[in-house]
Amino acid sequence: MTVLVTGGAGYIGSHMVLALLERDEDVVVVDNLVTGHEWAVPAGATFYKADIADPAALDRVFASHRIDAVMHFAGLIIVPxxxxLPLxxxxENTCASGVLIQRALEAGVESxxxxxxxxxxxxxxxxxxxxxxxxxxxxxxxxxKLMTEWMLRDVAAVNPGFRYAALRYFNVAGxxxxxxxxxxxxxxxxxxKIAAEAATGKRDGIAIYGDDFDTPDGTCVRDYIHVTDLADAHYAALSYLRAGGASMAANCGYxxxxxVRQVVDAVKAVSGVDFRVTQAPRRAGDPAMIVAAPGFAREVLGWTPRLDDLPTIIRHALQWESLLSDRKAREQDAR
Incomplete structure (x- = not known):
């Protein structure tokens, strides 16, 4: 059988494709490349440049492969x-997901x-x-995102052969x-990401949005999860559903x-670069603090994080920024 990964040319999706290929899964990627890059699709996956809002394109993909599971990453992600731009x-996140869910259901997708x-x-x-x-x-x-969860809940309630897992990410990095x-x-x-860009000279500094939140140092508090651990959580969810597990939702955090100040200080410490930091007003939609209670994913899915360490997350992010700089320089030389 085959796993369809939407958004597989993007950040989290490309890591998921790697994780699936490492486990000898057949993988099909659908991505419209609006924010993703075709070069980011790992070798070994079958790639289709298509939009999940295009039912005819999805029908062609499902007709060409025996897809038993869909991993849906495609969508817009910037809160401010x-x-x-609410519509x-x-x-892009809700209506397009509805098209994908309908086509997956009609194609007999189980997970x-x-x-x-x-x-x-x-x-x-x-x-x-x-x-x-x-x-x-x-x-x-x-x-x-919540509306899409509700669509999945309601569809699963009337289609016993269709089950889902909604993984609620906290802050993904690395x-x-x-x-x-x-x-x-x-x-x-x-x-x-932006702090790593500042540390590698791609921007002249960063801004901290808000210093008057009800938190210990006045800046927002977040739970950061390594992208590779997140991909492992998805595979654990896939294994759970394939084994007959009931539809569920689980937090993905540590x-x-x-x-924000702690993270900025950590990036400076790991990189050895004292980049400029300025203060800016709060952004709309930012909660003061949100930290996961991650026990459910560990207990029900059997997920065990391997990279639960902020300096490690930062070090990998910095290494990747350096590689991107090298790639850009090679592309410019080629031109």
Missing amino acids: ESVR DYYR FIFSSSAAVYGAPGLEPVKETAPFAPTSPYGTS ADPEMRAGQSSGPSTHLI GVGYS
Whole structure:
């Protein structure tokens, strides 16, 4: 059987393709390359340049392969942008997902793994967030993810052969330890990514958005997870569903929070570069603190993180930025 990975030319999707290929899975990638790169699709996967909102394109893919599982990563991910452009996020994240779910259901797909987000919880407070926390998204991005979860829930309720796992990410960072994949799409908005860009000279500094949150140092606190551990969590979810596990949702985080200032200081320490840091106003949609209660994924899926260490995450992110600089220089020389 074959696993379809949407968004497999992007950051998390390309790591997932690597993880699947390492486990001898047959992999098909569908990506429209709006933010992804075809060169980022690992060798060994079958690639289709297509949009998941195009039902005819999806039908051709499903007709050409015996796909038993879908891993759905495609979508828009920038929280402040979603506040400015809400309809874009509902169209690309929710409506397009509806097309994919329908076509997967009609093709007889049994397992569907969805790239959801901790943004479905909104600003739950200072305690680690369990999967049973109330839904209260503070941005259209979070709402678009929650609406897709609800579609999956309702479809699974009336189709016994279709089961899903919604994995709610916290803050994903780092790169493949062997430097086969990393975060390449722009513009960059995630803290460790932009701090790594500052440390490698790609930007003249970074801004901290808000210093008056109700947190120990006034800056936002987040739970950072290594992208390779996240890919492992997805494979654990796939194995769980294939073994007959019931539809479920699980947090993907480590259960440890770091403030923006702590992360910036850590990037400076690991890189040895004292880049410029300025203070800026809060951004719309940013909760003060959100940290995972990760026990459910470990207990139910049997997921065991291997790279649960902030300096390791940062070191891999820095190594990847250096490789991207080398790649860009080679491309310029070739021109």
